[in-house]
Amino acid sequence: MRSVRDWASLYAAFFRISLLANLQYRASGTIWMIGLVLEPLVFLVVWSTVARSEGGSVAGLDPRDLAAYYIALLVVNHLTFSWIMHTFEYRVRFGELGFELLRPIHPIHGDICDNVAYKLVMLIVLLPAVAVLTWLFEPRFAPDPGALALLVPALVLGLAVRLLLDWTLALAAFWTTRVTAINQTYFAIVLFLSGRVAPIALLPGWLQDVAGALPFYWTVAFPAELATGRVGFAAGLRGLAVQLVWVLAALGLISFGWRRSLRRFTAVGT
Amino acid sequence: MSEAETVIQVRALSKTYSVPVREPGVRAAVRSLFRRETRPVAAVREIELDVAPGEIVGFLGPNGAGKTTTLKMLAGLLHPSAGEARVLGFVPSERRHDFLRQITLVMGQRNQLVWDIPVADSFERNRAIYRLGPALFRSRLDELVALLELEPLLRKPVRNLSLGERMKCEVAAALLHQPRVLFLDEPTIGLDVTMQRRLRAFIAEYNQRTGATVLLTSHYMADVEALCRRVVVIHHGRILFDGALQDLVQRFSAHKTIVLELGPGEFDLRGYGEVVSQEPGRAALRVPKQATAKLTGRLLAELPVNDLTIADPPIEEVIDRVFSQEAV
Amino acid sequence: MSDLLDAARLFGVYFRLGLLNELAYRTNFWVQIVETLVNLSIVLGAVAVVFARTDTLGGWRPAELVALIGVYFIVLGMLNLVVSPSLSRFIEDVRTGALDFTLTKPVDAQLLVSIAEIRAWKLVDLLAGFGVLGGALLELATRIGALQALGFGVALLAGGAIVYSFWLMLATLAFWFIRVENILMIFLSMYTAGRWPVGIYPGWLRWLLTLVVPVAFAVTVPAEALTGRMQASELAGALGLAAALLLGSRAFWKRGLRHYSGASA
Numbered sequence: 001m002r003s004v005r006d007w008a009s010l011y012a013a014f015f016r017i018s019l020l021a022n023l024q025y026r027a028s029g030t031i032w033m034i035g036l037v038l039e040p041l042v043f044l045v046v047w048s049t050v051a052r053s054e055g056g057s058v059a060g061l062d063p064r065d066l067a068a069y070y071i072a073l074l075v076v077n078h079l080t081f082s083w084i085m086h087t088f089e090y091r092v093r094f095g096e097l098g099f100e101l102l103r104p105i106h107p108i109h110g111d112i113c114d115n116v117a118y119k120l121v122m123l124i125v126l127l128p129a130v131a132v133l134t135w136l137f138e139p140r141f142a143p144d145p146g147a148l149a150l151l152v153p154a155l156v157l158g159l160a161v162r163l164l165l166d167w168t169l170a171l172a173a174f175w176t177t178r179v180t181a182i183n184q185t186y187f188a189i190v191l192f193l194s195g196r197v198a199p200i201a202l203l204p205g206w207l208q209d210v211a212g213a214l215p216f217y218w219t220v221a222f223p224a225e226l227a228t229g230r231v232g233f234a235a236g237l238r239g240l241a242v243q244l245v246w247v248l249a250a251l252g253l254i255s256f257g258w259r260r261s262l263r264r265f266t267a268v269g270t
Numbered sequence: 271m272s273e274a275e276t277v278i279q280v281r282a283l284s285k286t287y288s289v290p291v292r293e294p295g296v297r298a299a300v301r302s303l304f305r306r307e308t309r310p311v312a313a314v315r316e317i318e319l320d321v322a323p324g325e326i327v328g329f330l331g332p333n334g335a336g337k338t339t340t341l342k343m344l345a346g347l348l349h350p351s352a353g354e355a356r357v358l359g360f361v362p363s364e365r366r367h368d369f370l371r372q373i374t375l376v377m378g379q380r381n382q383l384v385w386d387i388p389v390a391d392s393f394e395r396n397r398a399i400y401r402l403g404p405a406l407f408r409s410r411l412d413e414l415v416a417l418l419e420l421e422p423l424l425r426k427p428v429r430n431l432s433l434g435e436r437m438k439c440e441v442a443a444a445l446l447h448q449p450r451v452l453f454l455d456e457p458t459i460g461l462d463v464t465m466q467r468r469l470r471a472f473i474a475e476y477n478q479r480t481g482a483t484v485l486l487t488s489h490y491m492a493d494v495e496a497l498c499r500r501v502v503v504i505h506h507g508r509i510l511f512d513g514a515l516q517d518l519v520q521r522f523s524a525h526k527t528i529v530l531e532l533g534p535g536e537f538d539l540r541g542y543g544e545v546v547s548q549e550p551g552r553a554a555l556r557v558p559k560q561a562t563a564k565l566t567g568r569l570l571a572e573l574p575v576n577d578l579t580i581a582d583p584p585i586e587e588v589i590d591r592v593f594s595q596e597a598v
Numbered sequence: 599m600s601d602l603l604d605a606a607r608l609f610g611v612y613f614r615l616g617l618l619n620e621l622a623y624r625t626n627f628w629v630q631i632v633e634t635l636v637n638l639s640i641v642l643g644a645v646a647v648v649f650a651r652t653d654t655l656g657g658w659r660p661a662e663l664v665a666l667i668g669v670y671f672i673v674l675g676m677l678n679l680v681v682s683p684s685l686s687r688f689i690e691d692v693r694t695g696a697l698d699f700t701l702t703k704p705v706d707a708q709l710l711v712s713i714a715e716i717r718a719w720k721l722v723d724l725l726a727g728f729g730v731l732g733g734a735l736l737e738l739a740t741r742i743g744a745l746q747a748l749g750f751g752v753a754l755l756a757g758g759a760i761v762y763s764f765w766l767m768l769a770t771l772a773f774w775f776i777r778v779e780n781i782l783m784i785f786l787s788m789y790t791a792g793r794w795p796v797g798i799y800p801g802w803l804r805w806l807l808t809l810v811v812p813v814a815f816a817v818t819v820p821a822e823a824l825t826g827r828m829q830a831s832e833l834a835g836a837l838g839l840a841a842a843l844l845l846g847s848r849a850f851w852k853r854g855l856r857h858y859s860g861a862s863a
Contacts, residue, residue: 031780035787041803042791043644049798050652058651136800177625181632188640197644204650285860347698349861363859370704382699387618398611399703399710427622453702 014110018117026121033125036078037133043197044070044137059201065228068139069199071130072224077196078126080159080219082115085186088170089179092265101262108167108254115163139228146233147226150240154226157243158219164250165215171254174261195221215246277451277483278321278344282353285314285339285507313339315507316353323450326477326484328498330491332593336507337487338455344485345375345453357451371400374449376441378459383428389439390424393446400447407446414442418472434465441469445476454486458493470496491586505593519582522592526562527581528555533574542569556583608705609713616716630719634726641667641793642730656798658825661737663795666821668731670793673757673816675724681762682786683715685769689779692772692858701859708851712766731824738825746823753820753833756840760815763843766851773854785811792817815839 002010022029048063056062061069091097100107133139169186173179191197192207194216200208211217222239225231231239288308314336321327329337342348344355346362346369355362360369383392397407415421418438428436437457444452454473458466474497477484488494494501494515501518503511511518527546530553539545542565543557557565562580569575582588620626645667649660658666688711691697700710735742765782772778792813796804808814815836822828 027777027780028783031783031787034784035790038788038791042794045799045803046648046655046794049656050648053654053656054652136802178629180629184633184636188636188643191640192643192647197640198647202651203647287860342698345698345702347701347859349856349859351860363861365701367704370702373702375698375702377695377698380694380696380699382696384615384619386622387615391615391618395611395615398608399705 010105010109011113014113015117018110018114019121021114022118022121026124029118029122030125033078033122033129037074037126037129039196040070040074040077041133047198047202059199061199061201064138064140066199067133067137068141068228069224069230071133071137071139072141072227073196073220074133075126075130076155076158076220076224076227077194078122079119079155080162080223082111082163082166084111084115084163084166085170085179085183089173092173101265106258108163111167112163115159141227142229143227144229144232144236147229147231147236150233150236151223151226153240154223154236154243157240157247158223161215161219161243161246161250164247164254168250168254168257171257171261174265190216193217194219195224215243215250218243218246275322276320277323277358278319278485279356280317280319280344280353281355282316282318283314283340283343283350283355284312284316284352285336285343285348286351287311287313312507314343314350317504317507317509319502319509319512321483321485323483324477324481325500326474326486326498327500327502328494329485329487329502329504330489330494330589331487331504332489335504335593337504339507340504341453341455341485341487345373346370347375371447372450374444374447374452376444376452376454376457378437378456381428381436381440383436383439383443385429386427388425388427389420389431389443392428392439393443396443396446402447410446410448411442414445417475418442434461434468437461437465437469438472441472448480448482450482452482452484452486454484456488457486458488458490466490466492467496473497491589495585503589503592510592515585519585519588523583523588524559525556525583526559527583528557528562528566528569529553529579529581530555530569530573530575531577533576535574537573605709608709612713613716613718617718620718627719627722630722634722637723638671638726638730641670644793656795658795661734662821662825665731665734665738665824666795666817667793668727668729668734669754669821669824670817671723671727671730672754673727673761673792674789675720675722675727676758677761677765677786677789678717678723679720680713680716681765682782683717684712685765686779686782687715688769689772689782693776697858701855707855708766708848712762735824742824746826749823749828749833750820753823753828753836756833756836757812757816757820759840760812760836760843763840763847764812766847767843770847770851770854773858789813795821 044066047058047061047066051058051061051063051066057065091100097107100110169182172182176182192203193211193214195211200211200217200221203211211221218239222231222243226236226239287310289311291307291309313334317340329340331337339348343350344357344362346357346365349363358369358372360366362369383389384395393411402410415424418441420438420442423431423435423439428439431439441457452473457473458469461469470493473484473486476482484497486493486497499514501511501513501515502509503518511521513521528543532551532553534551537553539548539553539555543555543561546554546556548554555565566578566580569578642664645660645663648655649663653659655663688697691700691711700714701707703710765785768781768785769778771781788807788811791799791803791807791811796807796814796818799807804814819828819832819836823833
């Protein structure tokens with residue numbers, strides 16, 4: 001069993017490598033960021049247009065509230081997203097994963113470091129983008145001070161849920177070749193239920209209920225709403241509890257799925 | 271040779287590149303943002319060449335000698351910096367379609383075939399590009415398939431072929447339109463020895479059958495030895511030698527090799543010449559050309575010689591020494 | 599005229615090659631169907647969510663917006679069918695030297711480069727676009743006259759020409775700079791903004807989407823033609839820009855070729 005000190009030095013080593021690699025790929029990283037920034041920008045404009053034509057606000061959100069929401073969403077999405085599902089099939093099929101399996105460390109740890117390192121490096125691009133958007137759209141942030149204290153744990157838990165869940169679903173690559181189809185369907189669902197197409201309050205009622213029952217809202221929209229002030233301290237605490245439940249559920253899913261997939265991989269190959 | 275007899279004429283052809291130059295250090299790096307400093311590099315210097323139809327000419331030279339640059343200028347891919355070239359009566363760099371229809375380019379280790387689909391479909395594509403009628407295409411294809419033994423390969427996707435098989439198909443695709451001039455840039459590079467030999471044999475046969483002119487570059491001596499009666503040695507952008515291969519050895523080699531088979535006993539051969547190798551009963555000496563006759567006489571007189579052979583040094587050795595001369 | 603026929607013939611040849619290429623991988627077709635369906639669901643789903651809260655978006659009614667989305671898929675389909683894969687391939691060929699093969703063929707190099715790779719299954723996107731457009735037009739049936747249809751066709755062609763020329767100019771940069779494929783990716787990622795009428799965007803973004811990434815001319819203007827919004831001046835502008843860009847991109851391409859072959863400028 002590894003001690004905390006061992007884990008710390010392991011993560012430090014992985015992190016350093018990831019940092020260097022991500023600095024190398026900053027050009028393609030920046031291009032990815034353009035897409036990342038454009039999406040909330042477009043929906044912000046769309047919903048602001050709707051608000052203006054509906055007398056200034058829609059479901060109680062006026063353009064400045066919407067601006068705050070989408071800017072917060074941009075940052076939260078950047079901090080919590082993962083691209084594991086995009087590349088997993090390639091790693092399994094072309095052998096890289098085979099090497100990682102030989103190490104006495106679960107491959108997810110390298111992925112975590114890679115993920116965090118990328119986000120840190122890309123802050124160089126994100127922060128100016130956020131500054132510009134703030135200047136252009138005059139967002140209205142009115143967070144509950146207590147809720148702000150919950151922001152960091154909410155982000156960490158949100159990242160944990162997304163990483164674990166994505167990793168579990170990525171395991172489908174061991175079982176089928178139709179991974180792209182699964183991935184794309186999943187991304188579409190996530191798009192709607194994590195509040196990126198529209199703030200959850202703007203979705204039809206039944207869809208709001210579905211969103212509350214699934215983890216996606218809790219990983220992205222919930223921390224964003226903590227930052228904008230739509231969710232207060234008490235609701236925030238409840239939300240953290242929900243996130244915790246999902247983290248545990250995801251851990252269970254991933255360990256179950258991993259054991260089965262590993263057995264299949266070593267017995268059958270791909 | 272008169273104009274009518276040559277298919278390629280090259281006069282004072284030169285190619286100079288501007289290569290960016292940067293001193294090390296931060297100051298120079300900043301300066302380079304505003305002003306690009308370049309240094310001219312002469313890749314080809316004032317070469318003259320005439321090639322008759324049906325000749326196979328080998329351009330031989332080390333890497334960076336200028337042979338690929340020359341080939342590319344003749345194929346129209348590069349504009350000359352000075353001088354002029356004419357191929358089939360055209361100026362290559364104008365890249366007229368009538369000119370391009372009569373030439374072909376084959377580059378070693380680079381594919382023009384489409385990767386994932388059967389070879390036959392790539393051939394179809396070339397047929398469309400060169401606008402070959404179905405009957406003509408059919409007959410040419412059959413001929414190439416027979417000559418290169420391509421029948422089992424036609425249905426396979428290119429990615430499933432070995433390197434040698436791929437090269438055969440590349441060559442076939444390049445010849446479907448029966449070009450009059452073939453430009454082959456290092457065609458045998460990376461291939462195993464058997465495949466190299468097969469390819470050379472094919473090129474020789476193709477040249478026989480169709481009378482196509484072949485220009486090929488290589489740094490393999492074996493290519494040139496097997497195929498080319500005429501060798502052009504290029505080094506540092508200049509032609510060092512243009513003529514028959516045997517003449518090359520004559521011209522550039524100042525030495526001969528004497529191989530001796532000796533009776534029993536220990537002999538000190540250093541007084542006769544440079545000892546290349548020596549074992550009991552056998553020795554090889556390297557001696558200056560002019561001294562060969564006299565030395566042979568002495569050896570036969572003074573040593574128990576069972577057999578004696580006088581040979582030219584291996585061509586590789588000659589070429590190596592030619593190339594290692596910095597300025598000729 | 600015969601040049602145009604030759605080009606069409608060659609396009610057919612390369613299309614067949616592209617089809618064969620795709621057929622070499624049996625799952626590609628189904629992957630494409632799923633991808634198109636998912637993309638359609640996302641876009642139409644977003645529209646549904648928006649119109650649950652309002653009747654018009656920037657003056658566009660639901661059926662009109664769906665028509666715009668149809669045009670978006672048509673243009674995206676064309677882009678992903680030919681332009682994007684071929685010009686990406688060209689950029690790689692410059693790097694590997696395989697471009698030399700293209701340049702020794704007796705066919706105009708720009709043509710060969712532009713049709714080199716055809717992703718045949720992107721036809722599904724095209725068909726989906728026409729399907730969606732057709733459905734939307736049925737809703738608006740009373741309003742489409744022959745003149746409008748003509749205006750739409752012209753606007754679509756002009757938009758296509760503008761997008762192609764833009765991409766060609768970007769790709770031509772590969773003659774000078776190596777890492778150009780990144781720039782192409784930027785444009786592709788900005789394209790998603792074209793799903794909504796360009797008029798709703800704030801001025802600076804609208805300007806960006808008209809002149810820097812020509813989404814407006816490709817998608818919004820043809821859709822405006824169909825929904826009776828387009829003025830003659832806009833169409834004239836689109837045509838003028840298309841002509842200018844086609845000529846300009848060809849001139850730039852030739853310049854690039856000369857640089858590649860070391861001709862003095």
